[in-house]
Amino acid sequence: MKEYLETYFGHFEQGLKDEIVKNGRLRTFAEGIQVIGSGELMKYTMLVIKGRLKLYTDGENGEEFFMYYLEPGQACALSFVCAARNRKSDLEAFAVEETEVIMIPIGLMAELMVKYKSWYIFVIETYRSRYKELLDAIRSVAFHAMDERLEYYLIKQKNTFGSTTLSLKHEQIANDLNSSRVVISRLLKQLELKGKVKLLRNAIELKF
Incomplete structure (x- = not known):
């Protein structure tokens, strides 16, 4: 001790x-x-x-x-x-x-x-x-829409764990943000199309 x-x-x-x-x-x-x-x-x-x-x-x-x-x-x-x-x-x-x-x-x-x-x-x-x-x-x-809250959440996770690759399931994110898995999956896909994230199996790689 x-x-x-x-x-x-x-x-x-x-x-x-x-x-x-x-x-x-x-x-x-x-x-x-x-x-x-x-x-x-x-x-x-x-x-x-x-x-x-x-x-x-x-x-x-x-x-x-x-x-x-x-x-x-x-x-x-x-x-x-x-x-x-x-x-x-x-x-x-x-x-x-x-x-x-x-x-x-x-x-x-x-x-x-x-x-x-x-x-x-x-x-x-x-x-x-x-x-x-x-x-x-x-x-x-x-004061923020769900897409903004999601980005803020991901940044906070990156800062907490010190990594741009986060071992997160969509359902876990939805629970943390009091949303649904369908909504979170859709928003993550939009972020991927914008080049801000790369979706992996049970993980998310941040590009920002």
């Missing part, structure tokens, strides 16, 4: 890292496993140290809306809110690949906020970055 903290959270004070080692525990989630369930009472906050988590929220009719990813060096902002207000989760999180996290008891949160400036700044910065992502998602839905 110490090695992971030095690698991804080296800006934490030594005392803070010592407390995390003392009170935290490592846990590994296999690909596809649900890590956080909607309506679940949060008992831990999580620091991601390996892999990637994908977070969704549920719509009124049971549909899923993709929110954002959590990657190594990041934490779950939702768990911070739940810790402060003793609330249940409004989101679901799944492991996109084998993912390892450091789980810190929620009850320790308030103490860490008071004792360690680096933790306080980390929590505030986590709120800020997630708030920005949520605003971007709202703007995308409210």
Whole structure:
């Protein structure tokens, strides 16, 4: 655990890292496993140290809306809110690949906020970055047509995974964008005709 903290959270004070080692525990989630369930009472906050988590929220009719990813060096902002207000989760999180996290008891949160400036700044910065992502998602839905949302989604996937070849199925994209597979397939074909993408078997190669 110490090695992971030095690698991804080296800006934490030594005392803070010592407390995390003392009170935290490592846990590994296999690909596809649900890590956080909607309506679940949060008992831990999580620091991601390996892999990637994908977070969704549920719509009124049971549909899923993709929110954002959590990657190594990041934490779950939702768990911070739940810790402060003793609330249940409004989101679901799944492991996109084998993912390892450091789980810190929620009850320790308030103490860490008071004792360690680096933790306080980390929590505030986590709120800020997630708030920005949520605003971007709202703007995308409210002000952009589906073809524009699709391009924005593909760019975000490219930036997240660091590759222009994305292992994505049309149905998965449709679920993330709350659309239908038929619509997404048609729009991807249009992008291919424009030379912006190349459609492969269960993958998409970006040209932009």
